[in-house]
Amino acid sequence: MGSVILYGSQYGSARRYAEAFSRMTGFPAASFGERADLSACERVIYFGGLYAGGVKGLRQTAAALPPDTAMVIVTVGLADVSDPENIRSIRRSVRRQVPERVWDRAILFHLRGGIDYSRLSLRHRAMMALLYRQVSRLPAEKQTAETRGILETYGKAVDFFDSGALLPILEAVR
Template sequence: MNAIILYGSRYGAARRYAEALAAKTGITAEPYRTKRDISGYDTIIYFGSLYAGRVTGLAQTAARLSVRQKVVIATVGLANPDDNANADTIRAAVRRQVPDGVYAQAKLFFLRGGINYKALSLRHRVMMWAFRRILLKTPPEERTAETKAILDTYGQTVDFVDLGRLDEIEKAML
């Protein structure tokens, strides 16, 4: 198999998944920005962190993908993807960033990451502070699982990375 693992990671969870899969499979893992030509690969595995409804680097990577390539996309975010509403939101975010033909044949996986507020850039801390203030005004019964997760973890360091989930991604690569 001629494959590569690419990742877009801001604070490290997507990179951790990518590097762990690389160690497990022997496939090279690289940041999406460093690998310009991916046309020579049969299989592309992409790990991208979710921020503000977008998957880091996915649009740039997807624009270079071919329908002839096997594509596996794994998003990494704070919200629990086992919640159907969260999964639908994540799926829609991926859908907006990937061309129709590639999306139709891609295998999607939704993984949990984490957050460390002390490691956030000033810009991201301010954004999260403002977002939290907006969310607090939302009646509790109208909050989604994602917004509850943000409120519950605000200001904390949480790590939901589960490297055991890589087994299903490895199977999808075959």
């Protein structure tokens, strides 16, 4: 089997991107928990939601990757991916989750997803409330693009889904 698309998504943004990419490429897509055997895959394209400093399902997927299988990692989160500081932070997070053998060969992309506070679990709502209180106390000069994004979107429903953002990934896998 050639390429497969896997995703780890809590609230749907990573799944939406994965399914849109599946329609563009014809590669099959599934949740990371539904696909245990990756031995026949030449390449795994992984779309993972960013949650509390980690990428949902990435650690498990990378650990299950056969040695010669290539990996494209696509993070999906609320942070502005045009900000270099956000990208550095996301890459540090990804680096902590994948073995060296995967990291050395992986191609990384970052997309913006969304958030709808009305759909968050009680636990996630509480975590976001604590985070909001913490960052709202920061002086303006100490705020980062990521913390400003939290302040701007807190309590709202925002959706940054952009199927056009998949085109560079499409070029990379052709």
